[in-house]
Amino acid sequence: MTRDRFATRAAIINSAAAIVASHGIAHLGVNALAVAAGCDKVLIYRYFGGLDGVLEALGTERMLWPRVELSVEENGGDGSLAEAVQSLLLEEWAALSGGALMLQSAVSELEAATNSLAPATAEQREEQHAKLIAGLKTEHRVPPYVDLAALIELLSAALTMFALRAAQSSPDRRGAAPSPRFDPAAPAGWRRIEKLLGAMTRALLDADGH
Amino acid sequence: MTRDRFATRAAIINSAAAIVASHGIAHLGVNALAVAAGCDKVLIYRYFGGLDGVLEALGTERMLWPRVELSVEENGGDGSLAEAVQSLLLEEWAALSGGALMLQSAVSELEAATNSLAPATAEQREEQHAKLIAGLKTEHRVPPYVDLAALIELLSAALTMFALRAAQSSPDRRGAAPSPRFDPAAPAGWRRIEKLLGAMTRALLDADGH
DNA sequence: ATATCTTGTCACCACACAGTGACTTGAGCG
């Protein structure tokens, strides 16, 4: 026993994040969290006041939505607005697909039960997107008839949905996938999505398209 | 007591659907279901073999994904493919937003826990979309460079995401919504989505656009 | 009417859960 308050506090938060990421927020209980953190459950009540406090700390001290940076056009794009939007979305998709905690917080945002992760996730996402859109608008000329915020929000929502479905179905049908009609998680399906994203952003955003 | 096996069986399924629709699949338990159905919980085991059986029956005997019909161009559209796609998606959105059970089954599709609703929901959605796409391809000429299936899947995923978020946040911020940066649930935000949908489908699908 | 089968009721078990009070151990300080 280290007998260090901040260390055990961090252990509790880390274990909570691990449990939420692997088993979902519904399976986060005081007892299981205590044994995972290697401490007594009474410390959870002492330091956080209960499970809600742990979730609240998770929401403020952890990244629930991927942080995507507006790269200074180092990517292989042609520098157009369409390219920039597409690469941002793909970056977001990659981060989302790689982070189990982000995915679980995204689905927790959809559960009717009142948990403290949902508002934090939504807020982080909105803040991220607002910053990206502002950056895009300064670096590119966006056609006045295009609602860039709505476009990014819609495409991001679709990609989030795909990532969630993929994360749910991948542990099960590992390998023996009967390959349904359209599966964005499979390489072939994902290539179709990439092509579509390119076509859509180009058709909407490129100046010569209008 | 009616002492009617089929009646109580139906009561159990109805109550299960109500509970899942209102409180989510996570809060569906044998005890609560029994009192909601007004019968003893042992009958759940007798007739369904347990909760899994009830969920399986729900998946086969209930509509989890909205059934959207390929209307014979009675809507006020101009008959173009873009109009058809858009009206189909809007119909799906309306049905999705109106049916709590559909929404809950959609979020249950995203929960990591293995439940029997997820596959049923995914299958119904895929079947629906496949039928719609086939219908669209016979009635309209779709440009060869457009992946219609991917397009519909992506837009449907985004709209589903919006519907889920709206369903989760609506019971809380009823009325006193501080109106975040972009809220598709609010009339103003929704109008932006509608406009964007129109612009996207037109830019991609209308023949003269290329 | 008596026997039988089904439908429904009740009582019960074992278990996991959240939450609390009383306790022990250790570190720091006079």
Add this chain to the structure above:
DNA sequence: CGCTCAAGTCACTGTGTGGTGACAAGATAT
């Protein structure tokens, strides 16, 4: 040293859960 206070442990209560077995009530057939 011994005092004090925080950090950590243990034992316990009450409640809700999934699940099962034994039993009562109504219907049906011989």
